[in-house]
Amino acid sequence: MSRTSHAYSAPDLSALAKSLKRELEARAQVPGHVELLNMLTRAVGYRNYQHFKASRAAEDRLANPPTIEAEPAVDFRRVELTARCFAGTDTLMRWPGKLNQQQLALWVLWSFLPAGEEMPEKTVNEVLSRHNGFSDHVLIRRELVNMGLLSRTRDCRLYRRMEKRPPPEARELIRLVTGRRRSA
Numbered sequence: 001m002s003r004t005s006h007a008y009s010a011p012d013l014s015a016l017a018k019s020l021k022r023e024l025e026a027r028a029q030v031p032g033h034v035e036l037l038n039m040l041t042r043a044v045g046y047r048n049y050q051h052f053k054a055s056r057a058a059e060d061r062l063a064n065p066p067t068i069e070a071e072p073a074v075d076f077r078r079v080e081l082t083a084r085c086f087a088g089t090d091t092l093m094r095w096p097g098k099l100n101q102q103q104l105a106l107w108v109l110w111s112f113l114p115a116g117e118e119m120p121e122k123t124v125n126e127v128l129s130r131h132n133g134f135s136d137h138v139l140i141r142r143e144l145v146n147m148g149l150l151s152r153t154r155d156c157r158l159y160r161r162m163e164k165r166p167p168p169e170a171r172e173l174i175r176l177v178t179g180r181r182r183s184a
Contacts, residue, residue: 006056010044019043074168078104082169083176090177092140093133103147107170108177109140110149113161124150124159 010016023039024031031039034049041052082104087093092109096102112131113124121141128137141159144150152159166174 006053008040008044016040016043071168074172076172079169079173079176082173086177087133089133091131091133095134095136095139102143104170104173106140106143106147106149107166108174110144110161111166111174111178113150115161115163118158118160121152121157121159 020039020043023042037049041047041049044052046052046055078100081098082096082101085092085094085096085101085105086108090108090112092105096105109128109131112127113119114127119127124141125137128140129135132140141150145152149162149164150159151162
């Protein structure tokens with residue numbers, strides 16, 4: 001078992017010595033290792049050695065906050081290949097053959113659904129049909145539900161867009177597709 005060293009300091013050495021003397025005199029026999037650790041840490045204001053260790057660990061975490069991981073780089077080749085399925089429009093002209101491209105395309109279609117409101121199946125179908133050039137809005141709706149981007153009631157009458165942060169490639173593809181629509 002590896003040892004972790006903990007810095008120990010006492011603001012008043014005399015008070016530390018007096019506290020240790022009192023605790024040692026109150027014992028009938030010589031204290032063990034853990035008992036000594038507890039005495040030392042109680043002498044400087046902690047409940048016990050575990051409290052001391054937990055406090056030091058928290059102090060270290062606060063002094064050295066974890067670094068925020070950089071967002072993964074965008075795979076522009078994947079975005080480009082999926083963008084071809086939109087053929088320069090905001091309409092998915094063909095269903096991509098690869099799963100990772102299908103998922104990116106679904107994020108774009110997800111972005112067209114209104115946020116924060118329940119919609120009847122007919123409304124969802126209308127939105128998906130408007131952005132679907134191969135006439136299979138049922139496939140898209142089902143895949144959006146399977147991917148967790150769309151939820152539905154048990155009777156499949158009401159749908160709700162699930163609010164999630166799209167992955168970097170999806171954000172780039174959404175920007176690319178919706179940017180084309182604005183400039184058209």
